[in-house]
Amino acid sequence: MSTAYKQEVVLRCEGLHRYLGEGEGRVHVLRGVSFEAYRGNVYAIVGPSGCGKSTLLYQLGLLDRTDGGQIWLDGELMSNSGDAERTAARNRHIGFVFQFHFLMLEFTALENVMMPMRKAGRLTNEQMTQRARELLSSVGLGEKTHRLGTQLSGGEQQRVAVARALANEPSIILADEPTGNLDQKNSSIVFDLLTRLAKENGQAIVLVTHNNEIAKRCDYVRPMRDGEFLSPETGS
Amino acid sequence: MSPNFLIALRFLTAKKRAMLMSLSCIVLGVGLFIVTQATTSGFENFFIRTILGTNGAIRIDNKFQDTLGAMYAAGTDAGESSMIISNREGKKLIQGIDEPQLLINALRPFGNVSGISQVLTGSVVVESAFSEADAKVFGIALDDHVAVSDLEDQIVGGSLADYRVTPQGLLVGSILAERLRLEPGDSLTLQSRDQRRRYTVTTLFETGVGDIDEARIYMPIGEARSLLKQTSGASYLQIGLFDPDRAPYDALLMESTLAHSATSWQERERTWLEVFRALRLSSAITVSVFTLIAGLAMFNTLAMIVMEKTKDIAILRSMGFTREDVLRIFLWQAVIVLIIGALLGCLVGAGGTYAVSNMRVRIRGIFATDTFIVAWSMWHYVAAVTTAVVMVMMASVVPARRAARLEPGDVIRGTAQ
Numbered sequence: 001m002s003t004a005y006k007q008e009v010v011l012r013c014e015g016l017h018r019y020l021g022e023g024e025g026r027v028h029v030l031r032g033v034s035f036e037a038y039r040g041n042v043y044a045i046v047g048p049s050g051c052g053k054s055t056l057l058y059q060l061g062l063l064d065r066t067d068g069g070q071i072w073l074d075g076e077l078m079s080n081s082g083d084a085e086r087t088a089a090r091n092r093h094i095g096f097v098f099q100f101h102f103l104m105l106e107f108t109a110l111e112n113v114m115m116p117m118r119k120a121g122r123l124t125n126e127q128m129t130q131r132a133r134e135l136l137s138s139v140g141l142g143e144k145t146h147r148l149g150t151q152l153s154g155g156e157q158q159r160v161a162v163a164r165a166l167a168n169e170p171s172i173i174l175a176d177e178p179t180g181n182l183d184q185k186n187s188s189i190v191f192d193l194l195t196r197l198a199k200e201n202g203q204a205i206v207l208v209t210h211n212n213e214i215a216k217r218c219d220y221v222r223p224m225r226d227g228e229f230l231s232p233e234t235g236s
Numbered sequence: 237m238s239p240n241f242l243i244a245l246r247f248l249t250a251k252k253r254a255m256l257m258s259l260s261c262i263v264l265g266v267g268l269f270i271v272t273q274a275t276t277s278g279f280e281n282f283f284i285r286t287i288l289g290t291n292g293a294i295r296i297d298n299k300f301q302d303t304l305g306a307m308y309a310a311g312t313d314a315g316e317s318s319m320i321i322s323n324r325e326g327k328k329l330i331q332g333i334d335e336p337q338l339l340i341n342a343l344r345p346f347g348n349v350s351g352i353s354q355v356l357t358g359s360v361v362v363e364s365a366f367s368e369a370d371a372k373v374f375g376i377a378l379d380d381h382v383a384v385s386d387l388e389d390q391i392v393g394g395s396l397a398d399y400r401v402t403p404q405g406l407l408v409g410s411i412l413a414e415r416l417r418l419e420p421g422d423s424l425t426l427q428s429r430d431q432r433r434r435y436t437v438t439t440l441f442e443t444g445v446g447d448i449d450e451a452r453i454y455m456p457i458g459e460a461r462s463l464l465k466q467t468s469g470a471s472y473l474q475i476g477l478f479d480p481d482r483a484p485y486d487a488l489l490m491e492s493t494l495a496h497s498a499t500s501w502q503e504r505e506r507t508w509l510e511v512f513r514a515l516r517l518s519s520a521i522t523v524s525v526f527t528l529i530a531g532l533a534m535f536n537t538l539a540m541i542v543m544e545k546t547k548d549i550a551i552l553r554s555m556g557f558t559r560e561d562v563l564r565i566f567l568w569q570a571v572i573v574l575i576i577g578a579l580l581g582c583l584v585g586a587g588g589t590y591a592v593s594n595m596r597v598r599i600r601g602i603f604a605t606d607t608f609i610v611a612w613s614m615w616h617y618v619a620a621v622t623t624a625v626v627m628v629m630m631a632s633v634v635p636a637r638r639a640a641r642l643e644p645g646d647v648i649r650g651t652a653q
Contacts, residue, residue, distance in 0.1 A: 054649065063554055064645030084558060091556020098648060102551040106246035116555040118239035164555075176648070 010074060010093075010171045010204045011037040011060060017068035018055055018227075029055045031227040032069065037172060037204040042195050044215040045208045047224035053208045054176050056224070060206065061094055061174045062086040074171055091120055095165030095203075097194065099177035102161065103149035109136055109160045110145040116167040135163035139193050155186030162194050166201070173198055175207035179214055187211065240561050243552070244568030247541055254537040255569075259577050261530030262624050266581025268526060269620035271588040272519035277611035278593075279603075280512035284480075286603040287505050289386030290443045292353070292474035293483045295504065296339065296490060298497045299330040329497070336470040339494055343475065348486050351383030351476035356457055358464035358471075363425040364416035371412055373426065373453045375460020384476035386443075387454075393440030394420030405438035407454035413440050415450070426453075428463050444604025508602065520619070527624050530577070531631035534570055538635035542566070542642075549639055550647035559640040566636035567629070574628050578621045585620065 018030040029052045037043055045053045058064040060071065062078055071079040073093050078086060090096075095116075103112050113132040117123055123131065136145050139159040141152075149157060158178065165173050178194065179187035191214050198205045207218070215221050223230045248255055333339060336354040343349055356375035361368060378400065382388050388396060392410055398420065399405045408418060418424060422437045435455070442449055461467055475490075477483055483500035490498040502509065542549070549562055557565075593610040 058645040058648065061554065063550075063648065064643070087553065087556055087558045090554060094554075096551075096554045098551075100547075102547050102648075104243075104246075104548050104551070106250050115239065115552075118242075119556045119561075168556075 008039040009036055009072075010039050011035075011206070012072045013060060013069060013079075015069040016056065016059055016066055016071070018052070018059060018064070019067050020055070029227050030059065030069075033224075033227070033229060034069075035060070035222070035229070037206050039171065039202045039204050040199055041220060042198070042205040042218040043207070044218035044221045045206065045224055046210070046212075046215050046221060047230075049210075051224045052227040053224050057174050057176050057206065057208050061096060062090055091116060091168060093171045095168070095170040095173040097158070097161050097165045097173065097175040097178040097207075099180040103152075103157050103164075105149040108146045108148055109141055109152065109156075109163075112149065112160055113163045113167050116164060120168050132163070132167065135166055136160070138197060139163045140189075155182055155189065158182060158186070158190050159193060162190060162197070166197055166203075169201060170203060172204045172206065175205065177208055177210065179209065179211055187214065191217065239557075240564045241568050244565045244572060247545065247548075247565070248569045248572055251537055251541055254533070254540065255573055258530050258533040258537055258628075259573050259580075261526050261533055262574065262577025262628065263580045263584055265523060265525075265527030265530050266578055266620045266624050267584030267588055268523040269520060269623060270582065270585025270616045271592060272523050273516065273616040273619065274585075274589040274610040274612065275592055275608060276512065276516040276519055277613060277616070278609035280509075280516065281611050282605065282609040283505075283508060283512065283603050284501070285386075286444055287501055288480055289390070290445055290448055291501070291504070292384045293477040293480045293501050294475035294487050294490065294498055295472050296343075296475065296494065296496050296498045297333065297472035299333065300328060300495060300497060333470045333473065333496065334468070336473060339473060339496065342494055343473070343490065346486060346490070348477050348479055348482055349475055350478045351380065353377065353380040353384045353474045353476075354457065354470040355381070355472055355474055356460045356464065356466060356470050358428060358460065358466070360453070360463070361427040362412070362416060362453070363427065364418050364422065366417040367415065369412060369415055371409075371426075371451050371453050373428075373455055373460055373463065375457035375464070376454055377457055378454075381454070381474070384474045387441060390441040390443050391439055392442045394438050396439060398438040402436055402438045404433075404435045404459070405455075406435045407439045407441055408437050409449040409452045410440050410442035411446065411450035412453070413437065426463060429465065431463060431465075433463060442604055444600060444602070446601045520623075524623055524627075527627045530624065531627035534573065534628050535631035535635060538566055538569060538632055539638075541569070542635045542639040545639075546642060546647045549642050550644040553642075553644035554648075562642075563636050563640040566639050567632055570628055570632035570636070574625060577628075578624055581620065581624065582617050585617065 012035070014034045016030050016033040017028070019026055020029050021027050033056055045056065047053050055064070059066055062071070062073070066079050069079065070077060073089055078089055104115070107115070110129070110132050113135055114128045117128040117131065133142065133145060136142055139162055141156060141159055141163070144152065144156065149160070152160065158181070173194065175194065179190055182190060194205060209215055340352050340354065343352055353376060358373055360371055360373050362371045378396065393413070399407055413419070416424065418437050420437055420439060423434055424437060425432055425434050477486060480501065484502055487498040487500040487503070552562065589610050589612065592608045595608045596606060597608055599605050
């Protein structure tokens with residue numbers, strides 16, 4: 001599958017810079033990072049804490065402003081666009097999975113998955129419900145669609161988050177330590193789900209992880225240190 | 237249902253207790269605002285009805301010679317001009333009206349005039365079998381006076397029919413009658429200058445205005461002329477208007493046209509009207525404190541929700557919800573509480589107004605009533621709801637904007653302020 005999509009770049013960035021903090025505490029977190037993600041491939045960004053991998057992920061996900069450099073999403077230059085365009089692009093092209101799942105706890109699993117679809121407004125209520133059910137079934141939660149976030153285990157919540165990330169059929173999924181808060185068994189389940197579903201749909205996955213086992217199972221691993229990639233892309 | 241509204245509703249129900257506080261304050265604020273406005277306006281309206289029903293909309297009395305005169309807009313007659321410049325300075329006043337009929341004829345063309353009653357007044361000493369008191373007789377033509385007053389509705393003993401058929405019959409104010417222990421059918425003596433005449437009390441009236449009820453006696457104007465030895469003229473003309481609110485304008489026009497002092501009820505009762513206005517305003521300000529508290533409670537609740545929901549806001553933003561969506565989500569919460577609060581507040585206000593209107597309270601002096609007087613006006617509800625909307629929405633905008641300004645990257649990274 002990855003070969004079939006190899007030529008299609010979903011996400012590209014060049015010379016990304018980012019500073020955090022102010023005054024004497026100002027830190028140069030990203031130092032001219034460049035990166036490309038192709039459809040159907042899974043990329044792992046690894047490195048020690050504070051090396052800038054999560055900051056890079058938020059930059060790539062248009063959640064954060066850059067201090068230099070450019071980002072293209074599906075061929076469209078996004079780094080200079082306004083908040084409205086970036087927000088619309090997130091809804092249309094990007095699915096996020098975070099370490100602490102960030103489910104909206106007042107909503108059921110089904111409603112959480114439907115939320116990005118509601119915002120996109122492309123489907124009818126019946127279609128949204130149908131798709132959300134299918135996604136929850138595909139992550140093994142078909143029987144728990146009407147449970148509130150608080151009534152699900154950590155692994156189940158993360159699986160709902162995976163289903164939610166896939167809801168609008170994004171071209172790329174950005175995952176920040178998606179298994180960081182899970183035990184080994186659940187980590188494996190969530191990673192397998194994420195990669196299987198993404199590859200089935202030809203979506204690129206960029207994940208930040210400390211978990212070497214998970215990183216080894218990705219198509220490409222990019223080690224980072226002090227705001228830079230250490231070496232050229234390595235395939236696994 | 238829009239996703240923003242749905243999220244607002246869920247956030248709201250997750251904070252039931254805090255929202256109930258805001259809701260209760262809005263209900264109380266709106267409800268009490270309505271009740272206080274209904275009672276103060278009720279008493280004010282009743283006072284106005286009373287003064288219109290006793291002394292009429294306009295009173296024309298002393299003649300004056302205008303040294304500066306009045307100016308009308310060019311090319312118009314006195315009755316047509318909409319621009320009048322009048323000056324009360326430098327006028328020489330001559331007591332009473334010499335030619336009342338001429339003035340009455342001149343007043344007929346005024347379109348807003350519904351009735352005119354000429355009145356002759358004079359001081360007398362009243363002597364009953366029990367006691368004696370100072371009083372004032374008011375000579376009137378009954379039908380004319382009924383047309384410019386509520387005298388017909390103010391009868392508390394005997395009847396106007398008795399008055400009409402009884403020679404030497406009198407209409408006596410209720411307090412005066414009580415003081416002199418007079419009942420319909422009793423005799424009394426009126427003494428004016430060197431005359432003493434015997435009359436029969438046929439009817440008792442009560443206006444509710446203490447000053448009137450304790451000193452006023454109505455009698456036929458012909459009899460008054462004879463008793464007061466004033467063969468012609470009148471003390472004043474009492475004018476009834478179809479639209480009493482236009483009285484100041486009409487009075488100004490009449491004064492300019494007739495060269496007699498014309499006083500509108502608004503000018504005559506300015507002091508009391510100002511008192512009522514001040515009462516209405518002060519009660520509105522006082523009860524608005526509840527609405528202010530509602531606004532503060534809403535601010536507090538929304539600020540708490542913003543703090544607790546920063547991660548939800550971040551995830552919503554990452555899913556494609558715009559800053560405006562986040563702003564709307566928080567403003568919707570305020571709007572939902574406001575709508576429920578305003579509706580309940582209006583119901584409480586209406587129920588409270590109804591309950592107050594049935595409370596017994598005996599008031600005599602400036603008007604007579606045995607129950608609380610209330611005014612049912614849509615504008616009280618509009619003003620109460622508007623006050624609540626302004627205060628609560630103003631208080632909600634700050635936390636809502638704060639929520640909208642949150643940077644999702646900062647929240648997820650854990651550095652959001």
